Each structure stands twice: as structure tokens, then as C-alpha cells.
Amino acid sequence: xxxxxxxxxxxxxxxxxxxxxxxxxxxxxxxxxxxxxxxxxxxxxxxxxxxxxxxxxxxxxxxxxxxxxxxxxxxxxxxxxxxxxxxxxxxxxxxxxxxxxxxxxxxxxxxxxxxxxxxxxxxxxxxxxxxxxxxxxxxxxxxxxxxxxxxxxxxxxxxxxxxxxxxxxxxxxxxxxxxxxxxxxxxxxxxxxxxxxxxxxxxxxxxxxxxxxxxxxxxxxxxxxxxxxxxxxxxxx
Numbered sequence: 193x194x195x196x197x198x199x200x201x202x203x204x205x206x207x208x209x210x211x212x213x214x215x216x217x218x219x220x221x222x223x224x225x226x227x228x229x230x231x232x233x234x235x236x237x238x239x240x241x242x243x244x245x246x247x248x249x250x251x252x253x254x255x256x257x258x259x260x261x262x263x264x265x266x267x268x269x270x271x272x273x274x275x276x277x278x279x280x281x282x283x284x285x286x287x288x289x290x291x292x293x294x295x296x297x298x299x300x301x302x303x304x305x306x307x308x309x310x311x312x313x314x315x316x317x318x319x320x321x322x323x324x325x326x327x328x329x330x331x332x333x334x335x336x337x338x339x340x341x342x343x344x345x346x347x348x349x350x351x352x353x354x355x356x357x358x359x360x361x362x363x364x365x366x367x368x369x370x371x372x373x374x375x376x377x378x379x380x381x382x383x384x385x386x387x388x389x390x391x392x393x394x395x396x397x398x399x400x401x402x403x404x405x406x407x408x409x410x411x412x413x414x415x416x417x418x419x420x421x422x423x424x425x426x427x428x429x
Contacts, residue, residue: 218418219316220249220406223303224276225291226258227265227371230363235291235303240354240372248313249404249418251350252374255290263362267374275378275412282412297408297415320407320416321384328421331381331405333389342383343416344408345391349377349401376401383410 223239225232242250254268255276276288279297293303296316303309320343321336333345354372359365376398381391384407393403407417 217318217320218249218420219247219313219318220251220294220296220415220418221309221313222251222253222294222297223291224253224255224272224288224293226255226268227357227359227364227369228258228261228263228362229290231304232291233364233367233369235293236369236371238303238306238309239293240370241306242313243352243354243372249420250373251348251404252371253378254374255288257288258290258362261362263359263364266357267371267376269378271378272375278412280412297413318414318416318418321386323405323407323417323419325419325421326390329393329395331391331393331419331421333384333391333405333407333417335388336386338386342385342410343413344406344410345381345384345389346406346408347377347379347381347393348375348404348406349396349398350375350404351398351400352402353400373402381405 221239221242223235225236236252239250239252242248253272253275254265255273256268256270257273259265259268276292279294280288291303292300293309294300295312296318299312301308301312322334324332324334326332351374354370355374357369357371359367359369377396379394403421405419406415408415
């Protein structure tokens with residue numbers, strides 16, 4: 193079942209109208225899910241299918257509010273639940289649910305319909321600063337004219353492997369779930385105010401994680417820019 197509420201449609205007011213100019217910047221697709229939710233695996237499968245798309249940054253966030261209902265999610269943290277709630281509060285909503293997908297922090301949908309998800313990704317827009325990686329422990333957010341509103345700079349580290357997770361209880365008991373691009377670290381690096389800003393990256397807590405940085409309107413707004421670092425500390429093409 194869907195947790196707490198059923199969002200069975202895309203919020204139409206959030207979808208760009210036909211004819212709007214689209215950008216080719218990296219599109220961020222965030223899935224909020226739980227291993228204990230029986231409605232989540234189809235959305236997870238759709239996210240997994242996007243993991244190798246070089247135009248998309250697909251991220252799986254495990255939330256904690258299912259943990260007391262038979263199975264404790266092995267990757268969920270309070271920080272990821274709080275991120276989902278920031279999105280809800282920014283939109284003046286009083287509930288969250290699983291599975292819920294946000295595209296560029298702008299449009300949200302359930303994410304179980306692949307065609308619908310693909311359409312929202314195709315329509316996604318972003319208009320933010322360039323992100324550069326001068327070294328493996330440093331990221332540079334470049335100046336952007338006309339941008340005065342402060343934005344959050346987020347460090348995201350995720351596991352690029354497909355993880356096969358056996359579930360021992362709850363709604364998915366007996367199943368083995370395939371999870372890809374599972375987020376393992378979410379750290380707010382600071383603010384970007386429109387000028388050149390450089391941030392030092394903390395060392396990863398786990399080996400083998402990919403590193404990405406998001407520039408996002410404060411407190412759960414749109415993602416303005418995103419970039420993934422390669423092993424040499426430069427942008428992935």
C-alpha cells in the first residue's frame with residue numbers, strides 16, 4: 193500500500209507546458225521509498241532502469257516511517273525522511289508517502305508508471321550555476337548573473353552497485369529487492385548566493401561511493417544544478 197496518502201497523478205501545475213524551452217542539464221530523480229512498503233518495488237525498478245542514463249542522476253532515499261511496521265529499512269535514515277518532509281513543507285502539504293518521486297525537486301509523482309516518469313524527466317528544466325570539480329575533495333559553484341536568492345549546496349554520496357537485499361518481515365517478507373544508487377550520505381555543505389563559491393568535501397564514510405553535488409532552492413525548492421564527480425575529480429560528461 194501507499195504510505196499515508198496516495199498521490200496517483202503528477203501535479204499538473206508543476207509540469208512545463210508544451211513549447212517551453214528545455215535544457216540538457218543533468219536531471220535529478222529522487223525516489224523516497226522503504227523496503228517495508230509493498231508498493232515501492234515497481235517504483236524502485238523504474239529508478240534502477242535510469243541508473244545508467246548519463247542524462248539522469250537517479251537517487252534512492254530510504255525513509256524511516258515504515259520501520260515500525262514489521263521491517264526496518266537497512267538504508268533508511270532520519271536525514272532522508274527530513275528531506276522528504278522539506279519538500280512537503282515547501283509545498284504547504286501536511287503529509288508524505290511512499291513511493292514518491294521528485295524530479296529536479298519540482299514535479300512529484302508516484303513513479304510506478306514508467307511512461308509518465310519518462311515524460312516528466314523529458315519536460316524537466318533547470319537554470320542554475322555551473323558546477324566544477326578542481327580536485328577530488330573540492331567543488332566549485334560558479335557565479336551566475338541575476339541570482340540573488342541563497343541556495344543550499346548538498347553533497348550526496350550513493351552506492352552505484354545493484355544491491356540484492358533479502359527482506360525478512362513486513363509487507364515484502366520473503367522477497368529479495370534490487371536497489372541501485374542507494375543514498376548513503378547527505379550533507380549540507382553551505383549556501384550559494386550567486387557568486388563564485390568553493391566548498392571542501394569531507395571524506396567519504398564508506399568505500400566505493402559515487403559523489404554528487406546539488407544546488408537547490410533553500411528548504412525544499414527546485415534543484416537548480418547537479419553534477420557527478422568522476423574518480424579524477426572532474427565532471428562526468
